[in-house]
Amino acid sequence: MSEYTLPEFVQAIATEFEIPGVSVGVWADGQESYASHGVTNIDHPLPVDQDTMFVLGSVTKPTTATAIMRLVADGRLELDAPVRRYVPEFTLPDERAAAEITVAQLLNHTAGLDWRLSADTGEGDDALAENVAKMAESELISEPGARASYSQLGFSLAGRIIEKATGLTYERAISELVFEPLGMSHSAFALNDVITQRFAVGHNAGENSALSVVRQWKDNRGNNPGGGLVSSVADQIRLARFHLDAGRTQGGTELLPAELVRQMQQPTVELKASTLGDAFGICWFLREVNGVATVGHGGSANGQFADLLIVPERNFAVVVMSNAGPDSGLAANQMVVKWALEHYLGVVEQAPEPLPYDAALATEVAGDYSNEIMIIALRTDGSGLTIECFIKPEVRAASDTEMAPDMPVADFGLLPDDEFIVTSGGLDGQRGAFTRDEGGAIIGLDLAGRFFGKESVTV
Known part of the structure; x- marks a missing residue:
């Protein structure tokens, strides 16, 4: 498998899994490499390239966490502070829990909040405020701090904290805190900001396995902080390099103190038997692969999938995006990440063998x-x-x-x-x-x- 070049492997995977479009970026040996294959949309095709924007799903979360940490560095937020210091209107059915939950617990998924809300709170500037108001109806799945359980709700609440701390909408704050200083010019949330650029749409397989374009392009605005970012592999490599370079831009400007970058990559709570990671850092899934520590996040949207993996000790990162579901893009992305680890770093991941049937x-x-x-x-x-x-x-x-x-x-x-x-x-x-x-x-x-x-x- 490792004898392929990056473009050859990307083409082979896209063909094998019948994915309309795949885009991959790699940072290795101090150089960026990109390979793309296929099209943005089977009905209105344009070639996919390194600047093509895909819906990232939960790969949005590292961007939100990065913005939170910039506010921590500026003294505008404290990780150990209760959420109510910044969002006093935050309410849950469990009043004691609502008063106890901290900002840090939102970022490492230990707040006890459920996965997400089914309610759509619209596309207005009050979407996050309304999303937080709906949490008054959401029961906890555990006591705050008792265990980790992945929560979109927690990141919606974190997005509202960003709004309160900056006086801006979440989207405008992310642009000022992350996109603009890192030069991420192919990253946005709103349709009006994306539609003038090249972007991918999702595709799902029907009962006869034929792909069709999905009509629900991305999640509602209330879920933007945890899953609404539209970005390119080139921009996500910029974000990865920022975290590899101890919080400095490619021009050398320090945006985040190195100790806060390292703090994000340190274990905060253990995950049992999860392929995604052995532990949560601050947002990041932390996973050891064949003795090598990795930092990453995956994401899924409607017919689109994204993965971002960083290997700090080897100054390495890989990003992959694809636009077919319900499971082909997910499987293809995982194969690309495994191939990249083996091809560039010689790191091979072995899955455990199941026990005999009992x-x-x-x-x-x-x-x-x-x-x-x-x-x-x-x-x-x-x-x-x-x-x-x-x-x-x-x-x-x-x-x-x-x-x-x-x-x-x-x-x-x-x-x-x-x-x-x-x-x-x-x-x-x-x-x-x-x-x-x-x-x-x-x-x-x-x-x-x-x-x-x-x-x-x-x-």
Whole structure:
């Protein structure tokens, strides 16, 4: 696999997974390298290049966290301060928790907030304020600080903190704090700021596997801080180099003290059996690959996927974006990242082998696990286990916008210590873990950093 050049590998992956457009950027040996293949849109095609803007989904979060840290450096925010110091109107059903949650807990996903809200709070400048108001109806999944569980809500709240601290809209603040000083000229949130540039649209496969253009291009404005950025691989390499260069721009200007950059890359809370990381830093997923420490984040949108991985000790970064779903882009991105680690650094990642099938244990873990938006269905047929991830039917029915299709059923196997691994499909290689109560009964699972509580037992 490593004998390919970067352009050759990108072309091969795009062809193998039938992805309309793929764009990759690499920073290695003090040089930037780019390779792109395919088109922005199968209905109105333009060639994809390093400046083509893709919807990044959760790869937005490192940009939001970077802005927060700039405000910390300026003395306008404190990480350990309660959120209510900056957003006094923040309310939850649990009043004590609302008073206790800190800014830092939003950034490392330990606030106990659920994954996200299903409500759309519009596209006005009050979208984040309205999103925060809706949190008054959102129950916690755990006590603040008790555990990590990936939360879009937490980053929406962090975005509102940025608005309060700067007196600007979140989007304008991000432009002033991050985009402009780093020269990220192909990064934006609003359609009017994107439409005059080259941008990719998402594509999803229908029942006959034929791709079609998605009509819901990106998430609503209330989710911008955690998932609404539209950016290019070249701009994300600029962001990666900023974090590799100890908070300095490519022109040498210090925007963020080196100690704060390093703080973002230090473990704050452990993640059990997650392929995404061994721990959360400040926003970043921290993961050791074959003895090498990596810092990164992934993201998914409707028919679009993005990945950003940094290796600080080797002054290396790779960014990949693709525009096909529901699982082909995700799988292709993961293969590009693995290839880049091997090709440029000689770092090879090995997935663990599942345990032999155990009928009793398979029956114990089978069932439905859910959060506010999604269900994970684990099933056994007496000889193997499958996993299916899908949006709750009532959530899909209540939405007045097009939502991403559900992931196809995939195989998965069990690992020691109540862990598991997906062994096929777009989530191939993704690991997770089950949670038990004090009596030993399984009460939930973690996958992709998110907690899903067990609802039923179904074999």
